[in-house]
Amino acid sequence: MNRSEPLILGIETSCDETGIGIVRGRTLLSNTIASSMDEHARYGGVVPEVAARAHLEALEPTIHAALAESGVALADIDAVAVTSGPGLAGALMVGVGAAKALAVSLDRPLYAVNHLVGHIAADILDADSPPIEYPTVALLVSGGHTSLLLVRDLTSDVVLLGETVDDAAGEAFDKVARLLGLPYPGGPEIDRAAVTGDPEAIRFPRGLSRPGDMAAHRYDFSFSGLKTAVARWIEQREAAGEPIPVADVAASFREAVVDVLVTKALAACRDHGVPRLLLGGGVIANRRLRDVALERAAAEGVTVRIPPLSLCTDNGAMIAALAAELVMSGRPPSTLEFGADSTLPVTEIQVAEAVA
Amino acid sequence: MILGIDTSLGTAVAVVEHDGVVRSQVESVDPRGHAEVIGSLIGQALAEASLTAFDITHVAAGMGPGPFTGLRVGIAAARAFALGRGIPVVPVVSHDAVALELLLHDALTGGYESDDLPFAVVTDARRREFAHSVYRGLDDDGLPVRIAEPALTPRDDLDAVLAREGVLRRDAERVPGALLALCAARALTAGRVIAPSDALYLRSPDVTPPAARKRVGT
Numbered sequence: 141m142n143r144s145e146p147l148i149l150g151i152e153t154s155c156d157e158t159g160i161g162i163v164r165g166r167t168l169l170s171n172t173i174a175s176s177m178d179e180h181a182r183y184g185g186v187v188p189e190v191a192a193r194a195h196l197e198a199l200e201p202t203i204h205a206a207l208a209e210s211g212v213a214l215a216d217i218d219a220v221a222v223t224s225g226p227g228l229a230g231a232l233m234v235g236v237g238a239a240k241a242l243a244v245s246l247d248r249p250l251y252a253v254n255h256l257v258g259h260i261a262a263d264i265l266d267a268d269s270p271p272i273e274y275p276t277v278a279l280l281v282s283g284g285h286t287s288l289l290l291v292r293d294l295t296s297d298v299v300l301l302g303e304t305v306d307d308a309a310g311e312a313f314d315k316v317a318r319l320l321g322l323p324y325p326g327g328p329e330i331d332r333a334a335v336t337g338d339p340e341a342i343r344f345p346r347g348l349s350r351p352g353d354m355a356a357h358r359y360d361f362s363f364s365g366l367k368t369a370v371a372r373w374i375e376q377r378e379a380a381g382e383p384i385p386v387a388d389v390a391a392s393f394r395e396a397v398v399d400v401l402v403t404k405a406l407a408a409c410r411d412h413g414v415p416r417l418l419l420g421g422g423v424i425a426n427r428r429l430r431d432v433a434l435e436r437a438a439a440e441g442v443t444v445r446i447p448p449l450s451l452c453t454d455n456g457a458m459i460a461a462l463a464a465e466l467v468m469s470g471r472p473p474s475t476l477e478f479g480a481d482s483t484l485p486v487t488e489i490q491v492a493e494a495v496a
Numbered sequence: 497m498i499l500g501i502d503t504s505l506g507t508a509v510a511v512v513e514h515d516g517v518v519r520s521q522v523e524s525v526d527p528r529g530h531a532e533v534i535g536s537l538i539g540q541a542l543a544e545a546s547l548t549a550f551d552i553t554h555v556a557a558g559m560g561p562g563p564f565t566g567l568r569v570g571i572a573a574a575r576a577f578a579l580g581r582g583i584p585v586v587p588v589v590s591h592d593a594v595a596l597e598l599l600l601h602d603a604l605t606g607g608y609e610s611d612d613l614p615f616a617v618v619t620d621a622r623r624r625e626f627a628h629s630v631y632r633g634l635d636d637d638g639l640p641v642r643i644a645e646p647a648l649t650p651r652d653d654l655d656a657v658l659a660r661e662g663v664l665r666r667d668a669e670r671v672p673g674a675l676l677a678l679c680a681a682r683a684l685t686a687g688r689v690i691a692p693s694d695a696l697y698l699r700s701p702d703v704t705p706p707a708a709r710k711r712v713g714t
C-alpha cells in the first residue's frame with residue numbers, strides 16, 4: 141500500500157446522508173453525498189428506518205458518482221474506510237456491510253473509524269488553510285450530536301470533554317421550528333425567521349450554565365429545557381390572546397443556543413490553555429454561531445478554524461481523510477471483526493485495529 | 497463461480513459453481529449480528545472454496561423477506577462485492593432457497609412434498625408475524641414454482657390461512673446459502689429474472705407524521 145499518499149474511499153452512513161468520499165493523502169478528490177432529508181421532512185425529524193432504506197438504495201449510485209468525479213477506478217484504491225459509529229445503528233450497518241464486502245472483493249485493507257473524529261479530520265482537507273495544530277478544542281454541532289472534544293492528536297489522542305445530555309443542538313432547532321410552525325430542517329428556517337428579530341427580546345435559559353451545574357457538567361450541554369421554555373412562552377402568549385413575535389422568538393432562542401455553545405467551548409480553551417478552537421458539524425452552517433464564535437474567540441485570543449461547510453455536514457470524505465491519517469501514521473488496518481456501534485466513544489478513533 | 501449471500505435470518509455465505517457443485521458454505525445462525533460477521537464469512541467462504549474474489553463471476557443476493565435491519569446488511573454486502581469486482585448481482589427470493597432445498601431433498605428421498613402438493617416456506621418476521629411464500633414443485637429450469645408471493649400473516653392466524661388453501665406448512669430457521677446460489681445459477685442458465693432487485697420488506701417503515709403540538713403546561 142502507498143503509505144505516503146494513500147488513495148482511500150470512505151463510506152459514511154451514520155444518519156441521513158449517504159456520503160462517499162475519495163481522498164489521496166490530504167487531497168480531496170470527491171465528496172459525494174446523497175441525502176434522504178426530503179423524505180424525513182414530513183415527519184419533522186430523521187426516521188431511522190427511512191434513513192436506512194435510503195442508504196441501501198443510494199450507496200451504489202453514490203459510489204459510482206464519486207468514482208466518476210474523481211476519475212479513480214476501484215482497482216486503484218489503497219484502502220476502504222467506513223464509519224463504525226456513533227450514529228443510528230440500522231443506518232450504520234448498511235455502510236459497514238457494504239464496506240466489508242467491498243474491501244474483501246478488492247482485496248484491500250479496511251479502516252473502521254469514529255464518526256466524531258472524522259468531523260475533525262474534515263479540516264485537513266481544506267487546501268486553503270494551514271495544517272491543523274495540536275492540541276485543539278473541537279466543538280461538533282449537528283442534528284445528531286453536540287460534543288466538545290480536546291484533540292491532542294487526531295489519530296491517537298482525542299478526549300471527550302462534554303456532550304449533550306438530552307437533545308442535540310440541531311434537534312432543538314428542528315423542534316423549536318415546529319413550535320413556530322416552520323418546516324424541517326429547522327436550522328435554516330430559524331435563521332431566516334431571526335433576521336429581523338431581536339436576540340435580546342426574550343431571555344431564554346442557558347442549559348447547564350448555572351454555578352450549581354458547572355461542577356459536574358462544566359462542558360456538557362442540555363437543550364430540552366430550552367425547548368420547553370420556548371414552548372411555554374408561546375403558550376402563555378397564546379393564552380393571553382397575544383400574537384407570537386416569531387422573529388423575536390427565533391432570534392432569542394438561537395441566541396441562547398449559540399451563547400451556551402460558544403461560552404462552554406471558550407471555557408474549555410481557557411481551562412486547558414489551548415488557544416485553538418475547531419468547529420464542525422452541520423449546525424456550523426448557522427451564520428450567527430460562526431459570527432459569535434469568531435468574535436468572542438478573537439477577544440480571548442483564540443484562533444478559530446472552520447472547514448468548508450460542504451465538509452462540516454456528514455460526509456464520506458472526512459471518513460476517508462481520517463483513515464488516510466491512520467495509514468500515513470503507520471497504523472494497521474481494522475480486522476473484519478467489528479459491527480456498528482451506535483454509542484462508540486470518541487476515544488476509539490479506530491475500531492478493531494489489527495495487531496501490528 | 498457464484499457467491500451467495502443471505503442475511504434474511506442468520507448470515508449465510510456460499511460459493512457454488514454454475515453447474516451446482518457446492519464449493520463452500522458457511523453461516524452464522526445468530527438472528528442478529530449480521531454486520532459483525534458478514535466480512536469474515538465472505539472471506540471464509542472464499543478460502544474454503546480455495547478461491548479469491550477474482551474467481552467470482554456473479555453474486556446471488558437474498559432479497560428477503562426478513563427483518564429489515566439484518567436483511568439490508570447482506571444486500572448491501574452483495575451489491576458492494578459485485579461493484580468491487582464489476583460483476584452482476586442476481587437477486588433471489590430468500591424463501592426460494594429453502595423451497596429448492598426441500599424439493600431436492602424430496603426428490604432424493606420421496607418425502608411428502610410431491611409435485612402437486614403446495615407447501616409454504618414460513619419464516620419469522622418478528623412483531624408477531626410470519627413471512628411465507630407458497631410453492632408447488634420444480635419447473636423445467638429446476639427452479640421452485642412460487643404460486644403465492646411472499647406475504648405476512650399474524651402468527652396466530654397462519655395455520656388457519658394455510659389449511660384453508662390446503663397448503664402444507666414448512667418452517668425454516670435458516671436460509672441455505674448454497675441453495676440460494678444454486679437458484680441464481682439456474683436462473684442464469686435459463687436467462688430468467690426470478691426476484692425483484694429491491695429488498696422484500698413487505699412492511700412500510702414505522703413512522704407517523706408528527707401529531708399536533710403537545711401542551712407543556714405552565
Ligand SMILES: [Zn+2]
Nearest residue numbers: 282284421454
Ligand atoms: Zn456528524
